[in-house]
Amino acid sequence: MTTVGVIGCGYWGPNLIRNFAENDEAQLLWMCDADPKRLETMGRRYPFARTTSDYREVLSDSRVDAVVIATPVATHYRFTKESLVAGKHVLVEKPFTTSVCEAEELIALAERCGLALMVDHTFVYTGAVRKIKEIVESGEIGDLLYFDSVRINLGLFQSDINVVWDLAPHDLSIMDFIVEREPVAVSAIGSCHVEQGIENIAYLMLRFADSFIAHFHFNWLSPVKIRRTLIAGSRKMIVYDDIEPTEKVRVYDKGVTTNRCEEGTDKEATYQTLVSYRTGDVWVPKLDPREALRHVCAEFVEAIAQARRPLTDGHAGLRVVRLLEAAQRSISNGGQFIKV
Amino acid sequence: MTTVGVIGCGYWGPNLIRNFAENDEAQLLWMCDADPKRLETMGRRYPFARTTSDYREVLSDSRVDAVVIATPVATHYRFTKESLVAGKHVLVEKPFTTSVCEAEELIALAERCGLALMVDHTFVYTGAVRKIKEIVESGEIGDLLYFDSVRINLGLFQSDINVVWDLAPHDLSIMDFIVEREPVAVSAIGSCHVEQGIENIAYLMLRFADSFIAHFHFNWLSPVKIRRTLIAGSRKMIVYDDIEPTEKVRVYDKGVTTNRCEEGTDKEATYQTLVSYRTGDVWVPKLDPREALRHVCAEFVEAIAQARRPLTDGHAGLRVVRLLEAAQRSISNGGQFIKV
Amino acid sequence: MTTVGVIGCGYWGPNLIRNFAENDEAQLLWMCDADPKRLETMGRRYPFARTTSDYREVLSDSRVDAVVIATPVATHYRFTKESLVAGKHVLVEKPFTTSVCEAEELIALAERCGLALMVDHTFVYTGAVRKIKEIVESGEIGDLLYFDSVRINLGLFQSDINVVWDLAPHDLSIMDFIVEREPVAVSAIGSCHVEQGIENIAYLMLRFADSFIAHFHFNWLSPVKIRRTLIAGSRKMIVYDDIEPTEKVRVYDKGVTTNRCEEGTDKEATYQTLVSYRTGDVWVPKLDPREALRHVCAEFVEAIAQARRPLTDGHAGLRVVRLLEAAQRSISNGGQFIKV
Amino acid sequence: MTTVGVIGCGYWGPNLIRNFAENDEAQLLWMCDADPKRLETMGRRYPFARTTSDYREVLSDSRVDAVVIATPVATHYRFTKESLVAGKHVLVEKPFTTSVCEAEELIALAERCGLALMVDHTFVYTGAVRKIKEIVESGEIGDLLYFDSVRINLGLFQSDINVVWDLAPHDLSIMDFIVEREPVAVSAIGSCHVEQGIENIAYLMLRFADSFIAHFHFNWLSPVKIRRTLIAGSRKMIVYDDIEPTEKVRVYDKGVTTNRCEEGTDKEATYQTLVSYRTGDVWVPKLDPREALRHVCAEFVEAIAQARRPLTDGHAGLRVVRLLEAAQRSISNGGQFIKV
Numbered sequence A, B, C, D: 001m002t003t004v005g006v007i008g009c010g011y012w013g014p015n016l017i018r019n020f021a022e023n024d025e026a027q028l029l030w031m032c033d034a035d036p037k038r039l040e041t042m043g044r045r046y047p048f049a050r051t052t053s054d055y056r057e058v059l060s061d062s063r064v065d066a067v068v069i070a071t072p073v074a075t076h077y078r079f080t081k082e083s084l085v086a087g088k089h090v091l092v093e094k095p096f097t098t099s100v101c102e103a104e105e106l107i108a109l110a111e112r113c114g115l116a117l118m119v120d121h122t123f124v125y126t127g128a129v130r131k132i133k134e135i136v137e138s139g140e141i142g143d144l145l146y147f148d149s150v151r152i153n154l155g156l157f158q159s160d161i162n163v164v165w166d167l168a169p170h171d172l173s174i175m176d177f178i179v180e181r182e183p184v185a186v187s188a189i190g191s192c193h194v195e196q197g198i199e200n201i202a203y204l205m206l207r208f209a210d211s212f213i214a215h216f217h218f219n220w221l222s223p224v225k226i227r228r229t230l231i232a233g234s235r236k237m238i239v240y241d242d243i244e245p246t247e248k249v250r251v252y253d254k255g256v257t258t259n260r261c262e263e264g265t266d267k268e269a270t271y272q273t274l275v276s277y278r279t280g281d282v283w284v285p286k287l288d289p290r291e292a293l294r295h296v297c298a299e300f301v302e303a304i305a306q307a308r309r310p311l312t313d314g315h316a317g318l319r320v321v322r323l324l325e326a327a328q329r330s331i332s333n334g335g336q337f338i339k340v
Helices: A011-020 A037-047 A055-057 A075-086 A100-113 A127-137 A163-179 A291-306 A314-332 B013-022 B037-047 B053-060 B075-085 B100-113 B127-137 B163-179 B291-307 B314-332 C013-021 C035-043 C056-061 C075-083 C100-113 C127-137 C163-179 C290-305 C314-332 D013-021 D036-045 D053-060 D073-085 D098-115 D127-137 D162-181 D292-305 D314-332
Strands: A002-007 A026-032 A050-052 A066-071 A087-092 A117-120 A145-153 A185-191 A201-207 A213-219 A220-232 A237-241 A249-263 A270-284 B004-005 B026-032 B048-052 B066-069 B090-093 B119-122 B144-154 B185-191 B202-208 B212-220 B219-232 B237-241 B248-264 B270-284 C002-007 C026-032 C049-050 C066-069 C089-091 C117-120 C143-155 C185-191 C201-207 C213-219 C221-235 C239-240 C249-263 C270-284 D003-009 D026-032 D050-052 D064-068 D087-093 D118-122 D146-152 D185-191 D201-207 D213-219 D221-233 D237-241 D251-264 D270-284
Touching: A002 A011, A002 A055, A002 A291, A011 A026, A026 A037, A026 A055, A026 B004, A037 A050, A037 A145, A050 A055, A050 A087, A050 C013, A055 A075, A055 B026, A055 C075, A066 A075, A075 A087, A075 A100, A075 D013, A075 D314, A087 A291, A087 B004, A087 D064, A100 A314, A117 A291, A117 A314, A117 C290, A127 A163, A127 A237, A127 A249, A145 A163, A145 C213, A163 A185, A163 A201, A163 A213, A163 A220, A163 B037, A185 A314, A185 B026, A185 B212, A201 A314, A201 B075, A201 B202, A213 B185, A213 B212, A213 C213, A220 B219, A220 B237, A220 B248, A249 B219, A249 C066, A249 D026, A314 C066, B004 B013, B004 B053, B004 B291, B013 B291, B026 B053, B026 D270, B037 B048, B048 B053, B053 B075, B066 B075, B066 B291, B075 B090, B090 B291, B100 B119, B100 B314, B119 B291, B119 B314, B119 D213, B127 B163, B127 B219, B127 B237, B127 B248, B127 D314, B144 B163, B163 B185, B163 B202, B163 B212, B163 B219, B163 B314, B185 B314, B291 C089, B291 C290, B314 D185, C002 C056, C002 C290, C013 C026, C013 C290, C026 C035, C026 C056, C035 C049, C049 C056, C056 C075, C066 C290, C066 D314, C075 C089, C089 C290, C100 C117, C100 C314, C117 C290, C127 C163, C127 C221, C127 C249, C143 C163, C163 C185, C163 C201, C163 C213, C163 C221, C163 C314, C185 C314, C185 D185, C185 D213, C201 C314, C201 D201, C213 D185, C213 D213, C221 D221, C221 D237, C221 D251, C239 D221, D003 D013, D003 D053, D003 D292, D013 D026, D013 D292, D026 D036, D026 D053, D050 D053, D053 D073, D064 D073, D064 D292, D087 D292, D118 D292, D118 D314, D127 D221, D146 D162, D162 D185, D162 D201, D162 D221, D162 D314, D185 D314, D201 D314
Parallel strands: A002 A026, A002 A066, A026 A050, A066 A087, A087 A117, A145 A213, B004 B026, B004 B066, B026 B048, B066 B090, B090 B119, B144 B212, C002 C026, C002 C066, C026 C049, C066 C089, C089 C117, C143 C213, D003 D026, D003 D064, D026 D050, D064 D087, D087 D118, D146 D213
Antiparallel strands: A145 A220, A185 A201, A201 A213, A220 A237, A237 A249, A249 A270, A270 D270, B144 B219, B185 B202, B202 B212, B219 B237, B237 B248, B248 B270, B270 C270, C143 C221, C185 C201, C201 C213, C221 C239, C239 C249, C249 C270, D146 D221, D185 D201, D201 D213, D221 D237, D237 D251, D251 D270
16 A cells, blocks of 8 residues: 655646545545645545645655655656655656756656656556557557657647647657657757747657657647647558547558569669558557556556556656757757757 | 640649630640650540640640640750740649759740740649638738648659659648748758658748748658648638548637736736637638639630739749758758758 | 525436536535435535435425436436425426326426426537527528437447437427427337347437428447437528537538529420529537536526526426327337327 | 440440440440430540430340440330340349339349349449448348438439439448348338429338338438448447548447346346447458449449349349339328338
């Protein structure tokens, strides 16, 4: 049984609280928020847990094994550090931190203390993404060619972070999980149409060591809601459409075959390419419909119990932050490629 | 009555021939192609026109007023030049030429000769694009914020040109027509997954003098066919989905309103932004369902008759070629922004 | 301020309870259910209200003005009757009763007692249906020609009622509200594929005094979820697609025009019809996105306060039950038309 | 090599002509139409075939093996009869005839003469319908439960036949081919909103000997175009959406499982049903993309060459006409079930 205190009862906190409350291996001890009204609401909902507006009460409670941090990103570093120092395992919201520097320090600290440090890359735990991972890992789609993701909507404008820091953690963590490769360079372009200094539209481009590329479109100012990822392989291709209520993942038996044939016997023997299309069935696999956050909480609790690294550990969080930081720098430099 | 000879009876030529044959103000005199089988087919279909495999027969026929060139892009310059020199008006397929240099020379030549020079930017003549132009010009959607276009499919691989030269002329000519602004810099990234040296996927980014940006995704290797353009304005937003059989254009009464309010009276009076969403009706205007090419042919014939510039003249063709050339250079330079 | 007791905390009850709890003009006094576990859950959620497993406690509490009944349909008659006898206003779930006879008795009773009697025809209070009503009432779509509704899914099989009694109340109440006409005859055909005696698929046909017709397809055993209604008028046509997240209502400026022209002057002067199509814009009106049940509760409270009939009163409930009863009889008679 | 004469060059005739012209086993000898303008157009397109406005020229030409009849339905009987009498094999458009009586006479006549008699039930030859047939025949979807078809559009109004005679032959021939069962009774309801006596909307209901049912919605006055058929089996379900450009057939691994369990050991041991849902993968099979009419022509030519019955012979045509006739009678009788 892992005892848990949750700091932050704003947008995402209540979902984490609910899932820990329903997890048989976890016991919710504390809920903490600066806003007394929110605390009261949560207190009524989970009368068995204590509430406080002072997070230090949570950290100093020796019965607490683990702390869950669901506060604004600017505070992740501080709360995570203090929690680790207080000897608590930590599950922290995405994006992990506001800089690579902070992320590296926290990882080192957690390792020194022998504590679990997990980042809530929720999408990695969805039925859809886990199914895609399974398909890609099986080799069924062949070599990966490109990853193209669009996440656009008339969205919730943030006043503290731009569209990249808001939306990219989703797609970058999905890509990191499925592709298992790190890019060599990042370029990003954005534009501010609503609030000076806060990009509301941005395009990210990742280059890798070979011809594999990844591209992302993030947008808070789109008339239509699109959340679609194309993952092309040399043998098959996957479309992941998160708007679809149930048929989110489609595997297309489609591709191109090239037959290189030596032509003639003359000196300047040239190779000509014959390109032919292949179009076969489409397969829409059934997905685990359970809430991703349930798996997030279970993974955190299990990693602690087994004293092992969680699936989306600090390093996974760091890899995403590294790309976000590089993207931000590229935007400031007018789209220049930044080595990572 | 304008007399016409068509050079090239391959993929697109027969469509041009059919439309000129059906145009009451035009008279089809010649059809020319190197392939005798194609010529025979066309000859049976339009027995009133003559056929030849030697384009010089067309150019030397003094009865011919205008030449229509529907040959591979590499030959556009030569055929257009010889036609102009022979005193013929010219309608040439897109992309206009393979370089800015060629395009500029042809424009100058046509002007010197007092001949009409038109590029077949077909999409500009569709009911959808003309309706969008009308809406944008009316001011209804407010200031333009961004232009985002996706044109992807499991496409026809070309062996001579890459996906940018193949698909971008469509979207760049549409943007050029609607936006009526020229970008200051172009960046493009592509990747070759099938044939070395022939990009099958590419992303284009256009920067303008202000915060307006344009972005394009071209792809011959996509499992799904998408042809969708978002045109966001400060008041309304347009989605142009060319896959839709009839409801291709949708105008969303959606947007964001920012209210800047001076806060307090203290020295460091700060301005805070209040962002609010606006979501209203959607309007799907009825479109002219007639074939775009019919309007292309009519415009060409009318421009000749009225001795005026056609809507998509050599300059329009040049603007597109300038972007293609810059995009190609950017791809070669790893995505660097190229000033235009 | 209207004081309310709710009987039934199963599937729909909690939604009613939440809406009454949030209504400033209502005060939730009692929650009643036979299941102690449900009661406990609800008690924790609304600690200010009392809970009981004996509905008579609610009816005998003189502080209670109104009773809300969200129990299985077979018990509606009894609970409604006892509540009215106890001097309480009643809001009862749909379908109102299991027979016309019961419904008529309850209406008479409520009128004798001067009490409000309302049936929760929830869909009538949705933004979509109210907008359609407004459009139809304005005369914009012309004369009504037909009403065609499909409500199919791999649904929740009921063990006590068939698909008609389960799903038809939705569409019949919508039709009743929008069309404001009563049919002259009902025919229904159903089939039982899962449980003998419980139809899981059924088609209903309503005939009216003139050429207007209404047809319904209800199905618990469909691989796809469809909830779409076509409402055709002589001038325009409406498609109401309840699956669409926001663009639920579409108004098509489409139709057919007939020009009757007298032909020739010969003795047997015949009238020939020239039919021509008309296709114009599509309009997708913005809808009130608020929860329909909020409006249901507000209407109930307001009707009591103003001592007026609620919008969906007992008579509306009776009209739906009359059609359900006739449909059931038609199914038993192999699809014969039943006069109503 | 089968020599062919085609009577009727209106709407569908040119498609038949083109396919016979392209069939290596057939030789197009004659094209016949009352309209000289149409004849001239067709003559220019197929200069190797003769044209005539007198069908008797075709029938009396001893070189002609087979006659293809693509004229209005009212003339099918006469042209087919005269062709058979002249010793020609016949391929006739759907619907076969205007009455069961005519159809039976023609079948008997063809059999007496030893001539092939085929009805052009085009949809039966599409890649989609043949794939569905294959799946159903394999037993993969289990026992057939229901067949539900919707074919609606703002359609081409006919002045001589109603929407049932116009559209139902498509779906009835598809059902006849896939289900291979004949109904025991037919009911139909229609309404005339445009032209008195010509139903523009109609619903058909077919009852079979067991719980399998079939239902159809035909409509010329719908704002949206829908062509979708649901075929539910006890194990899997098929959705056939003919509007989809490529993914027309979807096989859903969905269904309901009933577990009947004996409850308790008391005397009145009751059987209770436990219903559970099953939702698995969706499979979208690749379809033969070739034109159905090509297969129609090939089947006709091959059946003649092999002196065997064609797949959609006169009996198939008769089965459809029998249902059309019964539907028409039911409409006239206000929807009464007509035994067939």
